[in-house]
Amino acid sequence: MRIRCPYCGARDNGEFSYLGDAAPRRPEGMAAEPAQMFDYVYLRDNPAGAIRELWYHAAGCRSWLVVTRDTRTHAIAGVAAARDVALAREAGR
Amino acid sequence: MPETEVAARPASSAWQPRSPWEGHARPGRHGRAEGAPGLILQPRGRSGLALLIAAPGRDTELGNRLAAHLGWSLPEPGRTRIAGERGLIWAAPGQWLALAEAPEDLRELDTLLDGVAAVTDQSDGRAVVRVSGGRAREALAKGVTVDLHPxxxxxxxxxVTGIAHIGAQLWQRDAEPTYDIAVARSFAGSFWDWLTAASAEFGYVVEPGPRA
Structure with a gap:
């Protein structure tokens, strides 16, 4: 499997570290209900199909990436810098 | 290194600069003995290297100051802008390696870039070897997963990649091809072992390295 880093181009997946689902958002500090925090820390969907997940280009440009991957085929539909994804989300608020 | 050279060093101080390749690189022809050598390996001396990390949102200001004072412009991701032994090498988003003939040449960056970038001297932190020759691409392909085809x-x-599980940054200087490869100084010995093992079947020449 190769991941097309937006900065470095296509690289072997051995250069990357995997974190997991990119969807969870940390609830607002001390205000969150225990159930919300439990959900954030432990509960994950396990889809057979497309998932957006966080990868870290550890052996390359040291950037966090959001990779859209199909869990059945490992086909990668898109890669974006996590920083850009976060900035776009902030701008959309 | 011949012992006579070591003995010839000034005795005034026990502390002497030492090339990261010293004790590893043996000048001369190695590997396959027949025919022209496939590679030339040249351990680089103590050139100036510094990592520049732009403060958030200050990339443009960083570029402006480098252009105004040094005539340098920031290369795009994956690119270098080098003239001779001076210039800039992209290293990561918002980060560049500055290159100069000597570490002293980069001292002014601290004050020049005050407030727009963090400057970290890497002159003694990285070991650089220049790899060239007609078979250089084939030898490097044994450990580099990046496609080096023209x-x-x-x-x-x-x-910026890993070579034989060693973190490395390489940049191509010319179409011969000639590559400069930088690894963390403490990995110089391990990297040299890999590089010479990969080059042996083509025959390679190690050029005399610097003293420090």
Missing amino acids: RAFGPGRTA
């Missing part, structure tokens, strides 16, 4: 990679390009 279609995909050429002069003015750089890659």
Whole structure:
């Protein structure tokens, strides 16, 4: 499997570290209900199909990436810098 | 290194600069003995290297100051802008390696870039070897997962990657091809072992390295 880093181009997946689902958002500090925090820390969907997940280009440009991957085929539909994804989300608020 | 050279050093101080390649690189012809050597390996001396990390949102200001005072412009991701032994090498988003003939040449960056970038001297932190020759691409392909074919990679390009599980940054200088490869100084010995093992079947020449 190769991941097309937006900065470095296509690289072997051995250069990357995997974190997991990119969807969870940390609830607002001390205000969150225990159930919300439990959900954030432990509960994950396990889809057979497309998932957006966080990868870290550890052996390359040291950037966090959001990779859209199909869990059945490992086909990668898109890669974006996590920083850009976060900035776009902030701008959309 | 011959012992006579070591003995010739000034005795005034026990502390002497030492090339990271010293004790590893043996000048001369090695590997396959027949025919022209496939590679030339040249351990680089103590050139100036510094990592520049732009403060958030200050990339443009960083570029402006470097252009105004040094005539340098920031290369795009994956690119270098080097003239001779001076210039800039892209290293990561918002980060560049500055290159100069000597570490002293980069001292002014601290004050020049005050407030727009963090400057970290890497002159003694990285070991650089220059690899060239007709078989250089084939030898490097044994450990580099980046496609170095001229279609995909050429002069003015750089890659931060791993070579034989050793973190490395390489950049291509010319189409001969000539590559400079930088690894963390403490990995110089391990990297040299890999590089010479990969080069042996083609025959290679190690050029005399610097004293420090």
